[in-house]
Amino acid sequence: MASTPSDSDWAWGLLESTDFLWVVVIIAVAIWPYISAIRNQTSIALATVLSLLLVMFLQFALETFNISFHPIHLFSLIPTIFTDQNIPIGEGLGHYHRIITAAWLHADFIHVLGNVLVIALAGVPLEQRMGPKRWIAVYIIGLLGGNIAWIATHPQSSVPAIGASGAAFGILGAYMACWPEDKIEFPLLFLIRAWPVWLIAFFRLGLEIFQIYSIQTGTAGESNVAHMAHVGGFLLAYVAARPIAKGAPSELYESGTVSGGFSQPGTRRRAIESMGVLGEDPWSLSGRTLEGQAARVLAKLRQEGDELETRQAWLEELSENTVCPKCDGEIVAVVERDVCTLRCGVSASHFEWP
Numbered sequence: 001m002a003s004t005p006s007d008s009d010w011a012w013g014l015l016e017s018t019d020f021l022w023v024v025v026i027i028a029v030a031i032w033p034y035i036s037a038i039r040n041q042t043s044i045a046l047a048t049v050l051s052l053l054l055v056m057f058l059q060f061a062l063e064t065f066n067i068s069f070h071p072i073h074l075f076s077l078i079p080t081i082f083t084d085q086n087i088p089i090g091e092g093l094g095h096y097h098r099i100i101t102a103a104w105l106h107a108d109f110i111h112v113l114g115n116v117l118v119i120a121l122a123g124v125p126l127e128q129r130m131g132p133k134r135w136i137a138v139y140i141i142g143l144l145g146g147n148i149a150w151i152a153t154h155p156q157s158s159v160p161a162i163g164a165s166g167a168a169f170g171i172l173g174a175y176m177a178c179w180p181e182d183k184i185e186f187p188l189l190f191l192i193r194a195w196p197v198w199l200i201a202f203f204r205l206g207l208e209i210f211q212i213y214s215i216q217t218g219t220a221g222e223s224n225v226a227h228m229a230h231v232g233g234f235l236l237a238y239v240a241a242r243p244i245a246k247g248a249p250s251e252l253y254e255s256g257t258v259s260g261g262f263s264q265p266g267t268r269r270r271a272i273e274s275m276g277v278l279g280e281d282p283w284s285l286s287g288r289t290l291e292g293q294a295a296r297v298l299a300k301l302r303q304e305g306d307e308l309e310t311r312q313a314w315l316e317e318l319s320e321n322t323v324c325p326k327c328d329g330e331i332v333a334v335v336e337r338d339v340c341t342l343r344c345g346v347s348a349s350h351f352e353w354p
Contacts, residue, residue: 142170149232166233
């Protein structure tokens, strides 16, 4: 939360050219991790973690150097903007972006770290289960559910609400709905160990409900934590998760321990079944048969590459000892749905193997 801005603080028409420059910088910082993740086909959940942290660092820099640009005034969620009848309709419509952008702002590093901890520890295995497109859909639904719940329950509030907590709780809600028996490494009850998702979800949601009850009954003091946003994000994602998860890499309710980047058991079985054949390699086909260390690594790969982990390890080593047979460019190892393949770092169209 932050101090209440005046009407002039959130009027786009009063922004100066330097303010618009900072708007562009913040948007660029927020979306760059996603562009990188899509290009390199890496985890969207980890890209979200990086995006949130980078925006927080930018917020910190703006405050540290006393730069007269306040992203909270422009991007935070302020319920009265949407509920106050005295605000012109056109003015309110110009601020619907806040329902999304508020999730990229945080009060301090403790605030953002609490959210990225959930997104990283629960979000990454959930992405392995659902796939990146379904994961980002669930993330946005949790985000929207949290912010809409906050507006609905605090319609007269003009205090900015910020943070990705609704989205983080949405991840727990979606995981609880689809794969409640999965065990993931998570800090709970002062212990970091593999807990079942249903236990993590019940504990965290129960704590939020207890805190809401304590505030409503007057047994707790004033709070600047948007507990209703947490509950709203959890519930909306819980309801929406199962329809979204249909057709995902993992079957609904399939149970197992998710650890070390490989999920168990059904997802792993399907990943092994989808591994490519190690027979003909692109170097031999192009008349550039591998020699020396590269040839030895390739031989080891063919001998031991029938398991996900060993295949990935040998492919990664092979990528460090070879170049693209078409352009002599760098080779990168890419992991998709637990299956590792090699591609040209210059152009993915040059080759993909195995």
